[in-house]
Amino acid sequence: MAQPTSPEGEEWPCPGFAAHPCNWAAPAEVALDWRSETRKVNSPNRQRVIAYTCSCQETSYEFLAAGGLYRFRRVSRRTPETVAYAGPWHRVRAEMLWGLLIVGQAQ
Numbered sequence: 642m643a644q645p646t647s648p649e650g651e652e653w654p655c656p657g658f659a660a661h662p663c664n665w666a667a668p669a670e671v672a673l674d675w676r677s678e679t680r681k682v683n684s685p686n687r688q689r690v691i692a693y694t695c696s697c698q699e700t701s702y703e704f705l706a707a708g709g710l711y712r713f714r715r716v717s718r719r720t721p722e723t724v725a726y727a728g729p730w731h732r733v734r735a736e737m738l739w740g741l742l743i744v745g746q747a748q
């Protein structure tokens with residue numbers, strides 16, 4: 642697996658087992674509709690994390706499934722920490738978008 646190129650260095654040690662989205666690629670082709678969310682749409686125990694990106698990055702992403710729909714959660718560790726969601730989509734589209742996100746073609 643490729644090592645991260647984070648300028649933060651050792652600030653967030655890399656556990657090294659999750660994907661690192663490309664954030665140096667050309668401008669993303671797909672702009673996801675991220676929305677900050679404060680209300681609880683899905684209770685945590687009904688929401689499954691299918692995939693996630695490495696926690697050593699300043700911004701990490703989770704691929705969530707709940708009730709047959711799929712969403713992404715984006716967590717930025719800048720201060721203050723911000724959380725936003727994109728989706729929901731049906732599985733085929735969500736998997737396609739997740740793939741684009743990992744290769745830096747969607748943001």
Ligand SMILES: [Zn+2]
Binds near residue numbers: 697
């Ligand atoms: Zn990492």
